[in-house]
Amino acid sequence: MTPATSKEPRNFHHGDLRAQLILAVRALVEAQGADGFSIAEAARAAGVSSGAPYKHFEDRRALLRAVASDGLERLRVAMLAAKDGLRPGSLDAIAAIGLAYIAFAKAQPGLFRLMFGLTDGHEKSAELAEAGQRAFAVVLEATADHVGQSAATSAVQETAYLLWTLVHGHAFLSIDAKRKDQAGRPDDEYYVRRASAAILGSHDRGL
Amino acid sequence: MTPATSKEPRNFHHGDLRAQLILAVRALVEAQGADGFSIAEAARAAGVSSGAPYKHFEDRRALLRAVASDGLERLRVAMLAAKDGLRPGSLDAIAAIGLAYIAFAKAQPGLFRLMFGLTDGHEKSAELAEAGQRAFAVVLEATADHVGQSAATSAVQETAYLLWTLVHGHAFLSIDAKRKDQAGRPDDEYYVRRASAAILGSHDRGL
């Protein structure tokens, strides 16, 4: 693949087509939905011929997977930034992480849906799975800090998972027009705090 | 549109192409993912020419929306059936509804993702929004029964929404391979009971 002598895969003709394609696809997905983008259009946006993307991605799905992985990494960074400066494991920190998650989904609903909507080729993509794990690790560590137990214990993992699903479910339903402007959906901040307190409380009470 | 004199839109040549197309698309979506189906393939499965579907659906997205609405109705029926025979508002009934929701997602992940993954044309589809409302109503009523308050009160709606998001989040993450076989994800039944108890408990404690 890469010449053994060069340290990194250098980009010859174009600047860095791979990264630029991911960027272009992100914009297209946001503008027209995950199914409304085309490789040809992304190539045009990057100023290359329609065949060029295939030098970097095996096929359409591989490109989408790369965009999703990239998105998960961005989500992880956003969550890390949100808790920065807050006391580790504090309810404030946990709420901030949840709010960052929700804000991410609302700001980039197309990308968010893509990240969690891919049906195909999971098996092939260890990259995607690992990106998901790394993002979850942020929640897991905050939970461990909060309850004062190791992140390796199954009780902590369970509670962290509960927190994740709550926020994930809210984020997903929030960007879904089916329930827009409907009574019963609380304000994000209030929601995250109440839900987190309920889950963490049930943990403290012995699961 | 429909001749004023006929009571129902009769189906002339074909049996009921509209319904058969939805059926075919459901199978295709399950087999190949939401983006992996084509109108042409669905038409072939129904034994008609490639132009025929356009007599029943404006375009590809309209067909997908119809499939999603149909899926939401099926989900609603499944939840109703699950709570049948259980004491209204009991924790058993609420857990049964949640489990039916999760079972639905696991049994038909392609359809489930389609139902909640559509990015486009929400505005145009009152049908889709209403199908979502009707499904939510099942959870809302069970919650109202449980806490002994009217489904019209905002506190009850909030709690019902919390329950919905929890189950929705878990269902979504369950069918997502990113976290398959990973520690920290509890058994469905245990999950639903613990999560429901935590949420309903926080309601009883005065929100």
Place this chain on the structure above:
DNA sequence: TACTTAAGTGAGCGCCACTTACTTTGTCAA
């Protein structure tokens, strides 16, 4: 029987995913 209209046909247009053969360009070894 003639009229109307929904339902379906089949050909055709443009776009797209993907392939293949070819050219260009940077890198390294001799």
Place this chain on the structure above:
DNA sequence: TTGACAAAGTAAGTGGCGCTCACTTAAGTA
């Protein structure tokens, strides 16, 4: 310095799909 090599990009072509349009068929009405 040069010449071989591999990565990166091009151009043209194939087949399939979304969608349209002019047309035919079938059912109900008067």
